[in-house]
Amino acid sequence: MTEIKDLIATHIQNIPYSGIRKFFDVANEIEGVISLGVGEPDFETPWAIRERGIYTLEKCRTVYTSNAGLLELREEISRYLKRKNNLDYNPKGQVLVTVGASEGIDLALRAVINPGDEVLIPEPSYVSYKPCIIMAGGIPIVITTKVENEFRLTAEEILEKLTDKTKALILPYPNNPTGAIMEKKDLEKIADVLKDRDIVIISDEIYSELTYGGIKHTSIAEIDSMYNKTIVLNGFSKSYAMTGWRLGYAAGPKELIAAMTKIHQYIIMCAPTISQYSAIEALRCCDDDVSKMRKEYDARRRVMLNGFRKMGLECFEALGAFYLFPCIKSTGLSSDEFCERLLYEAKVAVVPGTALGECGEGFIRCSYAYSIEAIQKALQKIEAFIKKYRKE
Amino acid sequence: MKKDIIEILEKDSRKTAAEIAVMLGKSEQEVAVAIAEMEADNIICGYTTLINWEKIYKDGGFVTALIEVKVTPQRDLGFDKIAERIYNFDKVKSVYLMSGAYDLTVIMEGKNLLEISKFISAKLSTLDSVLSTATHFVLKKYKEHGIILNAENKNDERMIVSP
Numbered sequence: 001m002t003e004i005k006d007l008i009a010t011h012i013q014n015i016p017y018s019g020i021r022k023f024f025d026v027a028n029e030i031e032g033v034i035s036l037g038v039g040e041p042d043f044e045t046p047w048a049i050r051e052r053g054i055y056t057l058e059k060c061r062t063v064y065t066s067n068a069g070l071l072e073l074r075e076e077i078s079r080y081l082k083r084k085n086n087l088d089y090n091p092k093g094q095v096l097v098t099v100g101a102s103e104g105i106d107l108a109l110r111a112v113i114n115p116g117d118e119v120l121i122p123e124p125s126y127v128s129y130k131p132c133i134i135m136a137g138g139i140p141i142v143i144t145t146k147v148e149n150e151f152r153l154t155a156e157e158i159l160e161k162l163t164d165k166t167k168a169l170i171l172p173y174p175n176n177p178t179g180a181i182m183e184k185k186d187l188e189k190i191a192d193v194l195k196d197r198d199i200v201i202i203s204d205e206i207y208s209e210l211t212y213g214g215i216k217h218t219s220i221a222e223i224d225s226m227y228n229k230t231i232v233l234n235g236f237s238k239s240y241a242m243t244g245w246r247l248g249y250a251a252g253p254k255e256l257i258a259a260m261t262k263i264h265q266y267i268i269m270c271a272p273t274i275s276q277y278s279a280i281e282a283l284r285c286c287d288d289d290v291s292k293m294r295k296e297y298d299a300r301r302r303v304m305l306n307g308f309r310k311m312g313l314e315c316f317e318a319l320g321a322f323y324l325f326p327c328i329k330s331t332g333l334s335s336d337e338f339c340e341r342l343l344y345e346a347k348v349a350v351v352p353g354t355a356l357g358e359c360g361e362g363f364i365r366c367s368y369a370y371s372i373e374a375i376q377k378a379l380q381k382i383e384a385f386i387k388k389y390r391k392e
Numbered sequence: 393m394k395k396d397i398i399e400i401l402e403k404d405s406r407k408t409a410a411e412i413a414v415m416l417g418k419s420e421q422e423v424a425v426a427i428a429e430m431e432a433d434n435i436i437c438g439y440t441t442l443i444n445w446e447k448i449y450k451d452g453g454f455v456t457a458l459i460e461v462k463v464t465p466q467r468d469l470g471f472d473k474i475a476e477r478i479y480n481f482d483k484v485k486s487v488y489l490m491s492g493a494y495d496l497t498v499i500m501e502g503k504n505l506l507e508i509s510k511f512i513s514a515k516l517s518t519l520d521s522v523l524s525t526a527t528h529f530v531l532k533k534y535k536e537h538g539i540i541l542n543a544e545n546k547n548d549e550r551m552i553v554s555p
Contacts, residue, residue: 018555020553020554020555023553024551024552024553024554027552027553028551028552028553033552035552035553037552037553037554038550038551038552038553038554039554039555040550040554042548042550126555127555128555176555295396295399299400299415299416300415302414302415302416302417303411303414303415306414349552349553351553355555356555372415
């Protein structure tokens with residue numbers, strides 16, 4: 001008899017567990033850990049949204065919705081994208097409500113990849129892209145972004161990796177883990193090299209509400225030549241502090257959204273109904289809550305950046321998401337060693353850059369989705385830890 | 393910048409100019425000057441502590457009353473003069489001019505009902521312009537200045553590390 005584990009599909013066996021998950025297993029065992037390792041907001045979902053959720057339950061709106069999601073919600077999403085990025089999407093046919101932006105990533109990739117197609121991913125970036133490409137039968141082609149460019153993606157870097165087999169580009173900005181953003185001028189440069197290619201841009205804009213320094217998020221779909229090539233992925237998790245509600249959406253050319261909806265209807269049926277009703281409230285009434293959270297993140301970002309620079313860790317000023325990505329090479333430790341020792345010796349959890357791409361070596365991801373008090377406490381411990389290693 | 397500073401101070405008046413400077417990406421000097429200016433301009437009128445007195449006076453001995461006061465406004469002075477006559481009493485914590493069924497809301501604190509009613513009958517009702525009063529005693533305070541008074545300490549439910 002074959003062992004049960006050998007019955008697992010080979011390409012699934014070959015995909016490693018996420019480095020973050022491994023690290024979580026270790027961190028979870030230690031008591032009294034202060035964490036800067038979390039990829040979700042510390043804010044509560046605004047009460048108006050939760051209240052709508054409760055009301056939805058009271059009214060027993062607990063049945064399936066249409067595959068694409070409640071039309072009322074799709075209309076609000078369409079209005080939101082118009083208001084924020086001046087993008088026009090028809091709620092009937094160009095918008096699909098998904099189970100988090102995560103499902104959107106999977107759907108978009110599955111909708112466009114033929115076996116052997118290449119998909120470009122800038123790294124360091126979120127852990128799911130590479131496995132999702134592989135599971136969809138594609139070949140991930142990593143583009144290493146550089147700290148000297150503040151981890152922005154450049155046209156030259158894309159040109160180096162473009163081949164006849166390139167089918168799609170994942171564009172994850174504002175970026176997890178680096179906090180990098182792509183401004184309009186950056187996007188225009190890459191649009192120039194992409195506009196005459198048959199390529200789909202999968203633009204993961206889940207952190208779109210979280211940009212700082214007076215810079216408003218620009219979507220690549222705003223560039224005329226890119227609109228018809230781009231699938232915009234977004235959701236409610238980060239901007240409205242709704243991670244556990246599992247709700248996101250995709251907007252794009254109707255043919256692509258139709259293909260994604262086809263997959264979605266067979267594997268998911270529809271996104272959670274209670275979350276969908278609550279999200280209508282979010283889009284209608286919660287702009288103020290979002291700006292309050294943004295302001296608070298911005299203050300924390302400055303406190304953390306100031307802390308790292310004071311203790312002599314090089315750190316570029318990230319203007320997006322809620323992460324800083326300081327360089328720890330001066331300690332002489334690798335990212336994994338640094339994070340493991342910091343965890344055991346100082347009881348502070350941060351994420352090794354390598355968990356988010358091999359090129360993250362020498363960096364750590366620190367989240368500022370924590371109170372200023374917690375951040376200051378963690379910074380003190382990190383500073384003491386670094387001093388010790390510099391002496392040794 | 394001033395608005396950003398007071399938004400921070402409104403939430404936590406113990407934040408120092410140095411801390412605020414880091415949070416806003418300004419210099420400590422700039423922040424200190426802005427705060428001093430706002431103090432001089434009566435934009436920042438004071439720094440107090442929000443206290444849950446119910447926890448101190450568990451067995452009573454602390455009462456808050458909200459008094460609706462109807463008054464006759466005075467020629468040329470409107471309501472300001474009579475409001476001043478009222479707010480100058482130490483026991484009076486807040487005085488607001490209202491639209492609607494009555495004119496002034498007076499919030500005051502005292503040891504017990506008797507003390508407050510004595511004050512109202514002896515000091516407040518006897519003022520020339522006061523036509524009538526209606527007193528409401530506060531039974532329980534849930535939220536004040538945007539802060540829930542008996543908020544339970546919430547644990548961070550998030551996983552320690554997540555992507």
